[in-house]
Amino acid sequence: MPQSAVMPKLPRLRRSSSLPGLSLSLGITVFWLSFIVLVPLSAVFLKSASGGLGEFVAAAFSSRALASYKVTFGAALIAAAVNVVFGLLIAWVLVRYEFP
Numbered sequence: 001m002p003q004s005a006v007m008p009k010l011p012r013l014r015r016s017s018s019l020p021g022l023s024l025s026l027g028i029t030v031f032w033l034s035f036i037v038l039v040p041l042s043a044v045f046l047k048s049a050s051g052g053l054g055e056f057v058a059a060a061f062s063s064r065a066l067a068s069y070k071v072t073f074g075a076a077l078i079a080a081a082v083n084v085v086f087g088l089l090i091a092w093v094l095v096r097y098e099f100p
Helices: 022-049 053-060 063-096
Strands: none
Touching: 022 053
């Protein structure tokens, strides 16, 4: 005798979510944030690609662009050094002492 004849199928109960509407709100949020980021990024890409490779290389290696690269990477290096110092200090304090 087949097993389906012996045991009737029970209806599947759907588990209730602890955060109802999360998937819809998460989907809308991801769509909106990607729209806000991707539209300006694609506009910059299309504008830079419209002049051709030679114009892009000339703009990327101009004196103004090189100066901005130096400022950007210099600031990032300083920020990383400050984060290393204070991060190590905070890690040492958290490991060394007990807190209630």
